[in-house]
Amino acid sequence: MGTASGLLTVVLLVLLSIVGFCHGGVTSSYVRKAEASPDLPKEAFPPPPGFNAPEQVHITQGDSGGQGVIISWVTPLMWHPNFVTYWAAEGNHKNYKLIASAKITSYKYYTYTSGYIHHATIKGLEYDTKYFYEIGIGECARLFHFRTPPKVGPDVPYTFGIIGDLGQTSNSNETLEHYIANPTAQTMLFVGDLSYADDHPNHDNERWDTWGRFIEKSAAYQPWIWTAGNHELDYAPQLKEYTPFKPYMNRYHVPYRSSQSTSPLWYSIKRASAHIIVLSSYSAYGKYTPQYTWLQKELTRVNRAETPWLIVLLHSPWYNSNNYHYMEGESMRVTFESWFVESKVDIVFAGHVHAYERSERISNVRYNITDGLSTPIKDQSAPIYITIGDGGNVEGIADSFTDPQPSYSAFREASFGHAILAIKNRTHAHYTWHRNQDSNAVAADSLWIYNRHYFPVEELSH
Ligand SMILES: *[C@@H]1O[C@H](CO)[C@@H](O)[C@H](O)[C@H]1NC(C)=O
Ligand SMILES: *[C@@H]1O[C@H](CO)[C@@H](O)[C@H](O)[C@H]1NC(C)=O
Ligand SMILES: *[C@@H]1O[C@H](CO)[C@@H](O)[C@H](O)[C@H]1NC(C)=O
Numbered sequence: 001m002g003t004a005s006g007l008l009t010v011v012l013l014v015l016l017s018i019v020g021f022c023h024g025g026v027t028s029s030y031v032r033k034a035e036a037s038p039d040l041p042k043e044a045f046p047p048p049p050g051f052n053a054p055e056q057v058h059i060t061q062g063d064s065g066g067q068g069v070i071i072s073w074v075t076p077l078m079w080h081p082n083f084v085t086y087w088a089a090e091g092n093h094k095n096y097k098l099i100a101s102a103k104i105t106s107y108k109y110y111t112y113t114s115g116y117i118h119h120a121t122i123k124g125l126e127y128d129t130k131y132f133y134e135i136g137i138g139e140c141a142r143l144f145h146f147r148t149p150p151k152v153g154p155d156v157p158y159t160f161g162i163i164g165d166l167g168q169t170s171n172s173n174e175t176l177e178h179y180i181a182n183p184t185a186q187t188m189l190f191v192g193d194l195s196y197a198d199d200h201p202n203h204d205n206e207r208w209d210t211w212g213r214f215i216e217k218s219a220a221y222q223p224w225i226w227t228a229g230n231h232e233l234d235y236a237p238q239l240k241e242y243t244p245f246k247p248y249m250n251r252y253h254v255p256y257r258s259s260q261s262t263s264p265l266w267y268s269i270k271r272a273s274a275h276i277i278v279l280s281s282y283s284a285y286g287k288y289t290p291q292y293t294w295l296q297k298e299l300t301r302v303n304r305a306e307t308p309w310l311i312v313l314l315h316s317p318w319y320n321s322n323n324y325h326y327m328e329g330e331s332m333r334v335t336f337e338s339w340f341v342e343s344k345v346d347i348v349f350a351g352h353v354h355a356y357e358r359s360e361r362i363s364n365v366r367y368n369i370t371d372g373l374s375t376p377i378k379d380q381s382a383p384i385y386i387t388i389g390d391g392g393n394v395e396g397i398a399d400s401f402t403d404p405q406p407s408y409s410a411f412r413e414a415s416f417g418h419a420i421l422a423i424k425n426r427t428h429a430h431y432t433w434h435r436n437q438d439s440n441a442v443a444a445d446s447l448w449i450y451n452r453h454y455f456p457v458e459e460l461s462h
């Protein structure tokens, strides 16, 4: 009797563990139309009125801790205006006007010549303060505003938006409009693949200009934190264009030197209670490479007492159960995954796959060519991997998931949308994913995420 009930318990336990993990998560039954929408015509993104008016205005963080901003814009015909006037809208220095001048770059790509691309770095701003900024003077002057983040600290609430693989179609516009109408997010974490100019003949770089005009309605008012994707490579020997990332690196500057990086393609920032590390899936990352040695050092600089939340942005996902781009992130996973587990990274956001997917906390760090152990296992020190390449670009939706859904996949759906990560304090962050077809109040996927350093408790998934 005792033996029989003991056996039954063992059988039950085995069954429970199978039910508990071997089944995959949820594949959403929501089905959207599959066909891709084309890029909107160039005329849908007109330049602002006026001779040589500044256009494609966008901002990003300009220093390590959030008191700096890089303001970027393009003037099409002349290098003027090459300065920005800025002033606080509140606080002790209210309305006290200052001027920052810009560095100007321009580049040629095949038969295209860019306008004058300006980057003005402003430092020493007050924390948590609204600023106005005006580019130029007179008839063509353009006025914008942004708010600096609160001082870096462990319990500072802050809300990030996340979008990837945006492009410039009507779906892209729906995603961005939906994001803007979701008023809570203060900074965009953009996980790569910006304009999709390279999908046009000769990588038509006017599509980089139209994209800059398209995103201005958000990117001029809140910082977008940039990650490079494969569509930023623009490597085209057939056009005698041999310099990878040339348009991207001329147009989108990032504060990489503030994090001791030697390349704008990988860097980090601290913002409110988050330490955000940006990696490049398309730059060398093997042992001894600059990216490898930088990341190794960078992880030792993370101070969870100051920034409890450790977030990584990269383009090509490590855990992806879509047939599109299956296992493309694998070699980078093999290189860095054990570091992410040791460092207790909270969340990794990736793009590339044009669908949405959220993983369980899992790791696969046992791989050893002789021990045969290479399956993902549940691991409460591992990050949650979120693929959010569902911005709505010209290439359409990735609607072919592997079947059955693997155990590491908690939720997946082939729809376009954006996500919001609302950090509340050092232990709790509320995460939601919003598909374009729903009103903003609806979250198609949501989760309370618990900090891995301060509260490493298993989350209640779906
Ligand atoms: C994007 O959508 C908004 C809101 O529907 C619309 O007003 C705007 O014209 C659209 N933009 C483009 C470029 O189609
Ligand atoms: C790999 O696995 C084998 C067999 O379990 C073990 O003997 C060996 O020490 C492992 N090697 C490493 C580098 O962990
Ligand atoms: C952190 O935020 C969560 C969610 O808002 C809340 O339940 C919890 O009490 C907060 N913790 C502290 C210490 O305030």
Ligand SMILES: [Fe+2]
Residues within 6 Å of the ligand: 165, 193, 229, 230, 231, 315, 351, 352, 353
């Ligand atoms: Fe991509």
